[in-house]
Amino acid sequence: MKFLSPWFLLGALAVAGPILFHLIRRAARERTTFSSLLFLSPTPPKAVRRRKLEHLWLLLLRCFCLSLLAVGFARPFFAHDITPPSAAAQERRLVLLVDTSASMRRKGLWDKALSVASRYLDKTTPSDQVAILTFDQQPRTLVSFADWSAWSQDQRAVLARQRLAAISTGWMGTQLGLALTGAAELFRENSVARREIVLITDLQEGAKLDGLQGYQWPAGTRVTVERLPAKSQSNAGLEILEPPAAVAGVGDEVHVRVANSSDSRKEKFHLRWRGTNEQMEIYLAPGQVRTFTALKPPAGVQGNALELSGDDLDYDNVSYYVVPELQHVKICCQGLGATNDPAGMFYYLQRVFPATPRRQIEFMSQLEQQDAFAVISTNLAPQEIAAWRAWLEKGKTALLVLTGAESGPTLAGLLGLPEAQVTEAGGEYGLLGSIDFQHPIFAPFDDPRFSDFSQIHFWKHRRWEIPASLKARVLARFDDGSPALTQIQVQSGNLLVLASGWNPADSQLAVSSKFPPLLETMLDWSGAGAPVRFQYRTGDAIASPIVSGAAVRWQKPDGKEITLAAGAPFTETDTPGIYRASAGDRERFIAVHLPLDESRTAPMSQDDLARLGVPLGQDNEQSAALARVRQQHLQDAELENRQKLWRWLIVAALAVTFGEIVLSGWLARQVTKTEAIS
Amino acid sequence: MPDVLPAKEAGFVDPKALMAIRNLELRARVIVEGFWSGLHRSPYHGFSVEFTEYRPYSQGEDTRYLDWRLYARSDRFYLKKFEDETNLRCYLLVDHSRSMSYRSLTYSKSDYARTFAATLAWFLNAQGDAVGLFSFDERVRDYLPARHRHGHLRQLMLALEREPAGRATNLTEPLRRVAELARKRGLIVMISDLLAPVGELESHLARLTAAGHELVVFQVLDPNELAFNFPAAMLFQDVESEKDLYIDPESVRASYQRRLREHGEGVEAVCRKLGFAFHRVLTDRPLDLTLHDFLRSRVRRGRMIRRRQQRVSK
Numbered sequence: 001m002k003f004l005s006p007w008f009l010l011g012a013l014a015v016a017g018p019i020l021f022h023l024i025r026r027a028a029r030e031r032t033t034f035s036s037l038l039f040l041s042p043t044p045p046k047a048v049r050r051r052k053l054e055h056l057w058l059l060l061l062r063c064f065c066l067s068l069l070a071v072g073f074a075r076p077f078f079a080h081d082i083t084p085p086s087a088a089a090q091e092r093r094l095v096l097l098v099d100t101s102a103s104m105r106r107k108g109l110w111d112k113a114l115s116v117a118s119r120y121l122d123k124t125t126p127s128d129q130v131a132i133l134t135f136d137q138q139p140r141t142l143v144s145f146a147d148w149s150a151w152s153q154d155q156r157a158v159l160a161r162q163r164l165a166a167i168s169t170g171w172m173g174t175q176l177g178l179a180l181t182g183a184a185e186l187f188r189e190n191s192v193a194r195r196e197i198v199l200i201t202d203l204q205e206g207a208k209l210d211g212l213q214g215y216q217w218p219a220g221t222r223v224t225v226e227r228l229p230a231k232s233q234s235n236a237g238l239e240i241l242e243p244p245a246a247v248a249g250v251g252d253e254v255h256v257r258v259a260n261s262s263d264s265r266k267e268k269f270h271l272r273w274r275g276t277n278e279q280m281e282i283y284l285a286p287g288q289v290r291t292f293t294a295l296k297p298p299a300g301v302q303g304n305a306l307e308l309s310g311d312d313l314d315y316d317n318v319s320y321y322v323v324p325e326l327q328h329v330k331i332c333c334q335g336l337g338a339t340n341d342p343a344g345m346f347y348y349l350q351r352v353f354p355a356t357p358r359r360q361i362e363f364m365s366q367l368e369q370q371d372a373f374a375v376i377s378t379n380l381a382p383q384e385i386a387a388w389r390a391w392l393e394k395g396k397t398a399l400l401v402l403t404g405a406e407s408g409p410t411l412a413g414l415l416g417l418p419e420a421q422v423t424e425a426g427g428e429y430g431l432l433g434s435i436d437f438q439h440p441i442f443a444p445f446d447d448p449r450f451s452d453f454s455q456i457h458f459w460k461h462r463r464w465e466i467p468a469s470l471k472a473r474v475l476a477r478f479d480d481g482s483p484a485l486t487q488i489q490v491q492s493g494n495l496l497v498l499a500s501g502w503n504p505a506d507s508q509l510a511v512s513s514k515f516p517p518l519l520e521t522m523l524d525w526s527g528a529g530a531p532v533r534f535q536y537r538t539g540d541a542i543a544s545p546i547v548s549g550a551a552v553r554w555q556k557p558d559g560k561e562i563t564l565a566a567g568a569p570f571t572e573t574d575t576p577g578i579y580r581a582s583a584g585d586r587e588r589f590i591a592v593h594l595p596l597d598e599s600r601t602a603p604m605s606q607d608d609l610a611r612l613g614v615p616l617g618q619d620n621e622q623s624a625a626l627a628r629v630r631q632q633h634l635q636d637a638e639l640e641n642r643q644k645l646w647r648w649l650i651v652a653a654l655a656v657t658f659g660e661i662v663l664s665g666w667l668a669r670q671v672t673k674t675e676a677i678s
Numbered sequence: 679m680p681d682v683l684p685a686k687e688a689g690f691v692d693p694k695a696l697m698a699i700r701n702l703e704l705r706a707r708v709i710v711e712g713f714w715s716g717l718h719r720s721p722y723h724g725f726s727v728e729f730t731e732y733r734p735y736s737q738g739e740d741t742r743y744l745d746w747r748l749y750a751r752s753d754r755f756y757l758k759k760f761e762d763e764t765n766l767r768c769y770l771l772v773d774h775s776r777s778m779s780y781r782s783l784t785y786s787k788s789d790y791a792r793t794f795a796a797t798l799a800w801f802l803n804a805q806g807d808a809v810g811l812f813s814f815d816e817r818v819r820d821y822l823p824a825r826h827r828h829g830h831l832r833q834l835m836l837a838l839e840r841e842p843a844g845r846a847t848n849l850t851e852p853l854r855r856v857a858e859l860a861r862k863r864g865l866i867v868m869i870s871d872l873l874a875p876v877g878e879l880e881s882h883l884a885r886l887t888a889a890g891h892e893l894v895v896f897q898v899l900d901p902n903e904l905a906f907n908f909p910a911a912m913l914f915q916d917v918e919s920e921k922d923l924y925i926d927p928e929s930v931r932a933s934y935q936r937r938l939r940e941h942g943e944g945v946e947a948v949c950r951k952l953g954f955a956f957h958r959v960l961t962d963r964p965l966d967l968t969l970h971d972f973l974r975s976r977v978r979r980g981r982m983i984r985r986r987q988q989r990v991s992k
Contacts, residue, residue: 031912031914033780033916033917034915034916035779035787036777036847036871036874036917036918037916037919038873038874039934039937040923040934041933042924042925043926043930
């Protein structure tokens with residue numbers, strides 16, 4: 001027999017009351033007043049009489065009644081018919097999600113993470129399915145459910161532990177949202193009732209929670225956060241900012257962003273270039289992020305490191321810097337007219353792309369393979385068209401300006417069509433009727449302040465039919481419905497077809513304020529004019545700075561070399577430092593540093609996860625035990641509710657009370673009689 | 679000092695029936711019937727300030743009361759006649775503490791004491807003596823000076839009718855106060871259960887003697903206070919201090935009676951030493967008998983004084 005509310009059994013102690021009353025009742029009842037106690041001395045009551053219980057049967061009845069009430073209130077029930085939960089209900093899928101981000105490099109954290117993971121592995125039952133994922137910027141599967149099932153039962157925990165021991169923390173940022181959703185997606189494939197994700201992390205406030213908002217968690221998923229207890233230490237980190245495109249060369253200012261963790265107790269730090277003695281003192285309150293202008297880096301060194309000192313943790317105290325190089329962009333222009341001819345188109349084009357300290361534009365008259373962008377307005381010779389098409393197919397972009405019916409063969413040739421009809425449109429002038437602002441070229445104009453193209457008159461424009469076989473997207477149409485600007489995909493390249501020119505005879509486009517940004521976005525979109533980045537964060541893919549040539553040899557900070565095809569992005573940015581890309585005699589340095597968010601090591605509140613809808617379960621084993629107790633209590637309550645033994649006990653107590661009333665009444669009458677006789 | 683006076687004697691009024699009369703004055707009157715003649719001696723024999731009439735002098739009469747001034751004016755002898763009544767000044771000292779409220783009969787010690795005091799007052803007033811009252815517990819509560827006036831007796835009765843309320847009994851303090859207030863010498867009748875420490879009783883009584891007062895002490899006790907007859911052990915609560923004591927009567931009876939007797943003997947010894955009368959009265963004793971005792975003690979005292987005067991004259 002068990003009790004639902006056993007503490008009510010303490011009520012049985014109330015039987016002491018009747019026992020006491022039966023002992024002292026005699027003394028309490030017989031009391032008399034006397035004129036003076038001056039000549040009286042107290043008589044110690046005789047022990048034998050004091051201990052004598054009066055009306056033993058009455059006392060027993062009263063005690064029994066109280067005991068029945070106490071047991072009744074404790075709600076007893078028989079626990080024999082509890083059915084154990086089915087084996088299916090016991091089966092569960094468990095994903096151990098282990099944080100390997102840079103902030104886990106703090107002393108002792110990784111060992112704690114391993115021990116927590118190991119503890120969970122030890123507790124698994126043969127029916128459990130376990131997967132282990134590590135995550136920093138993205139989740140990676142260390143042990144899959146398939147691996148776990150394939151291993152023998154007695155080896156599972158050992159092998160999983162071995163795999164865990166083989167890895168260590170990296171230098172990446174923390175994309176916690178991605179990791180959680182990635183782990184939850186593993187549950188979509190099966191129908192197991194119990195789905196648990198155990199998140200083993202330091203839960204630093206710099207962790208990104210993207211993707212959690214509105215995420216539909218698989219039914220029954222429960223996330224248990226095992227927060228690794230990190231000693232609260234002052235920590236600050238730094239990140240050198242990418243210089244703006246208009247800046248190049250040594251001697252310019254270097255801006256560095258410094259973050260101080262919100263639980264930090266220090267606010268004075270020093271910045272110093274590696275290898276120099278001069279240092280700069282900065283003040284930053286805890287929890288703040290500020291940008292400082294660093295000291296000038298030492299001249300003559302291509303790559304350097306800026307070091308921060310003054311905090312307790314060292315792993316995030318270095319940011320690397322590479323002096324930006326001048327960028328050369330070659331644009332091939334054909335048939336655009338003379339340089340000084342205002343009636344031609346080149347006159348205006350060269351003014352759209354001025355040279356900047358970071359970018360140098362070179363206009364070419366002949367097509368070269370390294371050209372990034374081309375503007376064609378003339379009719380190409382048939383033998384040139386093949387070369388142009390081959391150039392386009394490599395992923396290049398060209399803008400073809402239709403100047404009249406004679407542009408048809410060039411258009412057909414570049415698009416690989418047998419023929420293309422280009423006709424002159426009639427009418428006084430045309431206006432742009434509809435514009436696709438969703439396309440990247442027009443996206444910058446997608447604002448009511450900039451989206452008015454109706455002031456641009458097109459005195460002449462051409463019509464052409466877009467064959468259905470082409471992968472074409474019309475970006476703008478004239479008001480008569482004919483395409484004005486069309487993007488056509490040519491293998492991996494793109495051809496932009498403009499049905500009118502910007503020379504004054506054709507339109508007012510060149511004198512419009514829309515013209516320079518439109519061509520600039522075209523150049524950027526083509527990939528040729530996009531500014532080359534020299535600062536990257538760990539985990540980023542570095543766009544190849546060398547697009548031509550046979551192969552690019554990449555050298556990581558640790559000396560490891562990797563060879564990739566020219567133009568292929570480099571993705572193994574797993575260590576902060578200076579990376580070197582070289583092809584032949586050309587080389588370029590790229591700085592990779594730790595994401596600044598990894599320096600924000602103050603613990604994040606679990607409420608932040610709960611607010612984003614993460615189905616948080618128990619955060620530690622104690623809570624899990626509490627939940628088991630609660631579950632057991634619910635089962636007990638159900639059983640007790642079914643049996644309702646307390647009703648019988650209350651009835652019995654009432655019966656005993658009735659007996660007590662009868663007996664005490666009888667005894668009272670006896671006492672009265674005795675007194676009357678005496 | 680005689681031992682405890684007999685509880686009941688034939689021919690006297692049954693106290694139980696007497697106490698059934700609610701009016702205190704009426705009770706007193708019933709008892710005083712039959713005791714009309716004054717049996718005591720006046721300390722101021724033949725002297726009074728109350729003038730009644732002139733009477734022509736006859737030869738052979740005492741010339742002390744001749745009014746010589748009148749003779750000078752009228753040349754005739756007249757005797758000046760005074761009313762011979764205010765010859766005793768009596769103070770009743772009645773205990774009003776709560777210990778007096780104890781009863782084992784249908785009436786309490788206080789009922790008995792107050793009735794006795796009223797009886798004395800009525801009796802003395804009727805024979806022309808001045809009567810005053812002190813009621814006390816741990817100090818004097820009510821004080822009425824000794825007078826013989828119309829309405830004074832009524833005031834005295836009203837004061838006596840108050841129920842006892844005092845939380846303690848103190849004998850010495852009221853006696854000191856009486857000595858201060860009763861300047862003229864007279865008779866002091868103290869009616870109390872005397873259930874209090876004797877302490878400096880003797881010195882205060884001596885002060886009364888020095889002031890020329892006479893004292894008669896009546897110790898009023900309930901019969902059960904003497905017998906201590908309770909059926910079983912129980913909690914005894916002091917009616918004044920409300921303290922509880924668990925007492926087995928059988929085991930303490932002998933010691934209680936001994937200590938009570940010793941206490942009474944202590945007071946009595948003091949009284950005898952100072953020449954005062956001491957009576958222990960149980961509440962079941964008829965009141966007229968008690969009054970009789972009082973008068974008899976007065977007579978005995980008168981004889982004692984006469985014998986003392988004769989010895990002095992010899």
